[in-house]
Amino acid sequence: MASDKLNTVGQEYLVNRALHWGRAYWPLVLMFVSGATIYRTAVIDTIMSTQHPALVYTIFAVLGVTVALSARALLGFEREERLAMQLRVLTKDERLDYLQSLTWKSEMHAVYDRAVAPDFSQGIQVLQQDIESEMFRAEEHLLARLDLPNYLSNSLIGIGLVGTFIGLLSSLADLGTLLSGLQGTSGSGATDPISMFSNMMQQLQKPMKGMGTSFVASLYGLLGSLIMGLVLQSIRKTGNMAIVRVRELLRFLEAQFGDAVAAVSDKGFLNSPAALEAMLVTIKQEQEVLASGLDRFSDAIRQQNNLIDSLNELNQRIDRYSGQIHELGDVLSRLRDVGERYAEKASETSSFGNVWIRVGGIALIGTIAGSIVTSSLAVRSSEQLTRQIAASLRASEQPRLSPAPYRLNEIEGAPAEPAVSRSADSACAVIKDDTLDRIAHRYGVTLKALMDANPEISNPDMLRIGQKIRLPEKRGIGK
Numbered sequence: 001m002a003s004d005k006l007n008t009v010g011q012e013y014l015v016n017r018a019l020h021w022g023r024a025y026w027p028l029v030l031m032f033v034s035g036a037t038i039y040r041t042a043v044i045d046t047i048m049s050t051q052h053p054a055l056v057y058t059i060f061a062v063l064g065v066t067v068a069l070s071a072r073a074l075l076g077f078e079r080e081e082r083l084a085m086q087l088r089v090l091t092k093d094e095r096l097d098y099l100q101s102l103t104w105k106s107e108m109h110a111v112y113d114r115a116v117a118p119d120f121s122q123g124i125q126v127l128q129q130d131i132e133s134e135m136f137r138a139e140e141h142l143l144a145r146l147d148l149p150n151y152l153s154n155s156l157i158g159i160g161l162v163g164t165f166i167g168l169l170s171s172l173a174d175l176g177t178l179l180s181g182l183q184g185t186s187g188s189g190a191t192d193p194i195s196m197f198s199n200m201m202q203q204l205q206k207p208m209k210g211m212g213t214s215f216v217a218s219l220y221g222l223l224g225s226l227i228m229g230l231v232l233q234s235i236r237k238t239g240n241m242a243i244v245r246v247r248e249l250l251r252f253l254e255a256q257f258g259d260a261v262a263a264v265s266d267k268g269f270l271n272s273p274a275a276l277e278a279m280l281v282t283i284k285q286e287q288e289v290l291a292s293g294l295d296r297f298s299d300a301i302r303q304q305n306n307l308i309d310s311l312n313e314l315n316q317r318i319d320r321y322s323g324q325i326h327e328l329g330d331v332l333s334r335l336r337d338v339g340e341r342y343a344e345k346a347s348e349t350s351s352f353g354n355v356w357i358r359v360g361g362i363a364l365i366g367t368i369a370g371s372i373v374t375s376s377l378a379v380r381s382s383e384q385l386t387r388q389i390a391a392s393l394r395a396s397e398q399p400r401l402s403p404a405p406y407r408l409n410e411i412e413g414a415p416a417e418p419a420v421s422r423s424a425d426s427a428c429a430v431i432k433d434d435t436l437d438r439i440a441h442r443y444g445v446t447l448k449a450l451m452d453a454n455p456e457i458s459n460p461d462m463l464r465i466g467q468k469i470r471l472p473e474k475r476g477i478g479k
Contacts, residue, residue, distance in 0.1 A: 005086075005089045005090060005094075006086055006089075006090075006098075008089070009082070009085045009086050009089060010082075012085070013078075013081075013082045013085060016078075016081070017078055020074065020077075020078060020238045021074070023234050023237075024070075024074055024231055024234040024235050024238065025071075025231060027227050027230045027231060028067065028227055028228075028231055031223070031227050046216045047216070049216075050167075050213040050216050050217075051167070051170055051213050052163070052166055052167070052170075052213050052217075055159070055162070055163040055166065055213065055216075055217045056163075056216060056217065056220055058159060059156060059159050059160065059163075059217065059220045059221050059224060060220070060224075062152055062155060062156055062159060062224075063156065063224040063228065065152060066149050066152040066153050066156075066224075066228050067228070067231070069145075069148055069149040069152070070146070070149045070228070070231055070232055070235055072145070073145035073146050073149065073235055073239070074235045074238055076107070076142070076145055077142070077235070077238045077239040077241075077242045078238070078242070079104065079106070080106060080107060080108060080142065080242040080243075080245070080246065081238075081241060081242035081245045083102075083106055083108075084108075084242070084245035084246045084248070084249045085245060086098065087099075087112070087116070087249055088248070088249050088252060092116070092117075095112075095116045096116060096117060099112055099116065107138045107141050107142045108135075108138045108142075108246055110134045110137075110138065111131060111134045111135050111138055111246070111250070114127065114130055114131050114134060115131055115249075115250055115253045115254070116253065118253075122281070123281060123282055128254060131250060131254075135246070135247070135250065138246075139243055142239060142242070142243065143236070143239055145239075146232060146235065146236060146239070149228070149232055150232055152228075153224075153225055153228035153229055153232060154225065156221045156222075156224040156225040156228070157221050157222055157225045158221070159217070159221050160217045160218040160219070160220065160221020160222055160225075161218065161221070162217070163213060163214060163216070163217020163218065163221065164214040164215075164217055164218045165214070166213065166214070166217075167211060167213035167214025167215070167217065168211075168214050170213065171211050171214070312433070316435070316437075319435065319437040319438050319441055320437050322437070322441050324447075326440070326446045326447065327446055327447060327448055330446055330448070426470060426471045426472075426473075427468050427469060427470050427471060428443070428468070428469050428471060429466055429467070429468060429469075430463045430464060430465055430466060430467040430468075430469060431465060432465055434463055434465075435460055435461045435463065436450055436451060436454075436457065436460035436461075436463070436469075437460065437461075439469055443471055445471065445472055445473075447460065449472040450469070450471070450472060452472065453470045453471065453472040454469055454470050457469075
C-alpha cells in the first residue's frame with residue numbers, strides 16, 4: 001500500500017524535476033552549445049591570442065565549480081520537496097518507517113521528528129513553537145547551500161577585472177619598450193622610414209595582445225556571472241517551493257494534533273501520562289491567572305466592607321450619645337420645673353434680691369437648656385448625615401467577601417434597616433443590630449422610659465432578634 005502511494009508521488013515528481021532542471025540550466029546550456037558550434041573558432045582565437053590565457057582558463061574553472069555546486073543545491077531542494085510530498089500521502093506508522101529507511105539525511109529531520117511523532121507532554125502550543133523554531137533553522141541551512149555558488153558567480157566579474165588590469169599593465173609595459181626602441185633608432189641616425197615603420201608595427205603587436213587579454217577576461221567574466229545569476233535565481237525558486245511543500249505538510253500534520261489528543265482522551269489518561277501532565281500544566285496556569293484576579297477583587301471588597309463597618313460603628317456611637325442627650329433633656333426639664341417653683345416662692349416674699357435671684361436662675365437654666373438643645377440638634381444632624389451615607393452604601397448592594405486565596409466564599413449583601421412602626425399594643429420586635437438606644441430613638445422616647453417599661457432587660461445592648469419590646473407613651477423634652 002505504501003509503495004503504491006510512493007510510486008504515484010514519484011511519477012508526479014518526475015514531471016516537476018524535469019521542469020526544475022530545464023528552467024534552471026537552459027541559459028547555461030544555450031551558452032555552451034552556441035560557444036561550441038557557432039562561436040567555436042572565435043572563442044579559440046581569443047584564448048590563444050591573449051598573453052595570459054591562464055586567466056580565461058581560471059574563469060572557466062570557477063564557472064564549472066559554480067555549476068557543480070548549484071546542481072548539488074538543486075538536487076537537495078528536489079529531495080526535500082519529494083520527501084514532503086511522500087510524507088503527505090502516508091499514514092503515521094508509514095511515515096515513521098519511511099523516515100527511518102532514508103539513506104540520506106534531510107535538513108528537515110528535526111522538524112519531522114517533532115511533527116510526525118508529536119510529544120504532547122508540554123502542551124500543543126509549546127510543541128508548535130518548537131516545530132516553528134526548528135523549521136526556521138532548517139530553512140536557513142537549506143538555503144545556505146546557495147551562498148557559495150552566489151559568491152563564486154559574483155567573483156567571476158572580479159576575475160575579469162583582474163584580467164583587465166593585468167592586460168593593461170602588460171600593454172603599458174610593451175608601449176614603454178616600444179617608445180624606448182623608437183628613441184634609440186632615431187638617435188642612431190637611421191633615415192629609412194619604411195624600415196622604421198615596419199619595426200614599429202612589429203613592436204605594437206605585444207601591446208595589442210595585452211589589450212586583447214584585458215577585453216577577453218572582462219568579457220568571459222561578465223558573461224559567466226550573468227548566466228550563473230539566472231541559473232541561481234531559478235534554483236532559489238525551487239528551494240522556496242520545497243520549503244512551501246514542507247510547510248504544507250506541517251499544517252497538515254498540525255491539523256491532526258487535535259485528533260491525536262482526542263484519541264488519547266478516548267483511551268483514558270491513565271494510558272497517556274504525558275497528555276495528562278500537559279493538561280494539568282495548562283489548568284494550573286489558568287488557575288494562577290484566575291487566583292490573581294480574585295485576590296485583587298477580594299482586596300477591593302475588603303476595603304469597602306471595612307468602610308461600612310466604620311460607618312456602622314459611628315452610627316452606634318451617635319445613637320448612644322443621642323439617648324444620653326435625651327436623658328439630660330429630661331433632667332433639665334425637671335430642673336426647670338423646680339426653678340419655676342422656686343421663683344414662685346421667692347416672688348411671694350416681695351424681696352428685691354429674691355426677684356434678681358429668680359430672674360438670674362431662670363436665665364441660667366434657660367442658657368443651659370438652650371446649649372443642650374443646640375448640642376442635641378447638632379448630634380441629630382450628624383446622625384442623619386451618617387445614616388444617609390450608610391444607606392447609600394447599602395443601596396449599592398456590594399457583596400461582602402471573606403477573602404480566600406483561590407475561591408470566593410459566600411457573598412451576602414449589606415442588610416438594610418427595615419422601617420418599624422409602633423404596633424397596636426405599643427410593642428415592637430427586635431431586628432438585626434438593634435439596641436434599646438436605637439429603639440428609643442426610632443420611636444421618639446427616652447432610653448430611661450424604655451428601660452422602665454421593660455425592667456426584665458438588664459443589658460440594653462444585648463437583645464435577641466424577634467424579642468418583643470414594650471413601648472412607653474411618647475414624651476418630648478420639657479413635658
